[in-house]
Amino acid sequence: MGRGTGPGDPGSAAARSRLWARLDAAVRGLAAPPSTPLLVVDLDAVDANAADLERRAGGTPLRLASKSVRVPALMRRALARDGFHGVLAYTLAEALWLEEHEVADDLLVAYPTVDRAALGELVVSPRAAARVTLMVDDVAHLDVVDSVRSSRAVPVRVAIDVDAGLQVGGRHVGPKRSPLRDAAGVLALAREVVARPGFTLVGAMTYEGQVAGVPDDVPTARARSLAVRRLKSASVAQLGERRRAVRDALVDLVGPDGLELWNAGGSGSVEASAADPVVTEVAAGSGLLVPTLFDHYRSFEPRPAAFFGLPVTRRPSPDVATVHGGGLVASGAAGADRLPTPWAPPGLRLTGLEGAGEVQTPLVGPSAPMLAIGDLVWFRHAKSGELFEHARTVHLLSGDRFVEEVETYRGLGLAF
Template identity: 35%
Template sequence: MKYFEQAYEHMERPFAWLDLDALDANINFINQTATMPIRIATKSIRSLPVLHYIMERLDTCVGVMTFSASETLYVLQHCDVHCLIGYPVMERTQIRQLLQYDNVTFMVDHVAQIMPLREEARKANKVAHVCIDLNMSTDFKALYFGTKRSSLHNIATLNHFLPYLQHPHIMVDGVMGYEAQIAGVSTHPINRVKGWMIRSLQRRAKKEVANQRRLLVAHCKFYFPHIRFVNGGGTGSIHYTTKQKEVTEMTIGSAFYAPSLFDDFNALSLQPAAGFALRVTRHPEPNTVVAHGGGYIASGAIAQEKAPVFVTHGYHLLSLEGAGEVQTPIHIDKHAQPLQIGDTVYMRHAKAGELCERFNTLHAVRGREYRGEMSTYRGDGQCFL
């Protein structure tokens, strides 16, 4: 990280860094690998300047997938882009605000989500565009492999649900079938036995997902033949999803920053593009230093993989302390680069956009040159979830 030291020598620690060369390489990887239009997952970016930067460089960008109604409104105020809201919206005021835009699609998988959309659209004399969220998880009976998300998992549930969408103030815009068990689960976790099980389950799940999604999409199109798009995939399933003929667009988010959770996806040629820097402020033992801050733990089920990781090899978190809210003890291997008080430690978050909730600014670097600040949602004074 010597070139980082030169570029960031004027910066006060802690700060969040963004490597534009790595970001460009990841964008190029997506352009070369994902042979279908891309929808950017904003939850993995959480910075308007970075979002614009990526959209300008993608070969085919059909829009963004936002993660809340308020965030969608914020994005629409600053970007001329189609927004697919990835999660149901139940707040009436926000529905009324979003109905003023023609380039918004709501996510639905249950009758209770449709009713407020129908009522508010009727009152406003508008048409609410919706996307049908299909459950692509694989139920192996003894193990549920996937996410607990949509209630639409077979033809019977669709037959009960779809008639409620046949309404003068509802337009079925698209279908989404997200294969989370393939796109977001590392095939080589720290636990080797767990890794073997995941790879085995994924091989079986790929066949079932392909058949199930084609069947359910065809059924939706029988009811609504003018469906405009079918969304699927994610960073971890790029090679798989591009081969699925029923999918017309893919959602990509984590691939751009390439957080540590995706280091063990063997098929991904990604470069770490974002992280944070801490100052070493204590040296209690010969092989231990303490950095100020660092407790930026990723969301989801608690596991070792959710902790931040070091950019430089030879440094480790202490098992009894981990990354702390105000200080992070660091064990230094015998042959690793020594650390002294005043030195900088560069780290990476386990998940992509969540890092931006901790910092107001991403400080961009290209090569050895500092390229300025790119504000995060937090830096813009925004907090959505």
């Protein structure tokens, strides 16, 4: 956790013990025993994290990354703040649902889509088409849109996804996203968009995942962290030049008022992304809830806000406590950093042999002997929104009591 080591550090043993007491008091206050996994979001931490994101953005609007939240009530809470506007959706079907249910009226789909059913809904709805912007990086994406409509009477808004990886020594460092890496390639696609009836070019996106999504202050990996920070610095400098070149080419094509938006960054790169004058908005989502993959960044102090509780169901030996379930493993390259982390009470860890299991997870460590059958152990997920695919509802914590139980996408019957 971060750089703090004192009792005020959210990762300290004292803070985690206090959290355990808060959660225990809140559970005891429920009218009926909860089902597990019991998902909890600490609103106090969410609000503090949101304020910190706004501070880091320095006035640049924050676009809420829905993939990292997946709970409409929490999305509405963030969007009600002055520093947040609009949603960065992860599928068109999701964007259409959020638009229909008035969660947001400005939705940018972060990834190209070939979902013909969802596109069919978009092209017959003037209201949705005016509120939703599609992402493209290939003429084929335009062809798919044209294949589902009989008329171009409803214009479709599009933004161009521009590769934001670091180009060094003939290698590409960063997420494998757009094939468009220079102004010439972007301009060729932009000309096609402008020339085609039924499309409106409104902006661009550059997601520098090698800056926004890689920890750079890991206490157990000092040398690697130093190398990551150097890579990030080089990426920011190179990307700034590329953005300016692409922006200038697009402005020559559509005019200075033709580009409504330039989306960039993520929770781990808010300051660097917002500092670029080309960028008009910065994406953020994980920074609200702070999963374990966001624990070790120099740019901010993490305040964990999302937890899930599992009950102790057996004691195989005096030094082992086994909880039911637990195998909520995050996506990405397989590794220990994708496993959930036993968090409260402090002093627990997964075993090397079983890890986090589908139906049981044995825990060891100094706190294991004090746990009794029926006690809840609280975990943190490695990634933010993925946690909420595992339960129908989330309990919202304020102080030491639950103030509301709200539905996740899964609880609403949604699977995007």
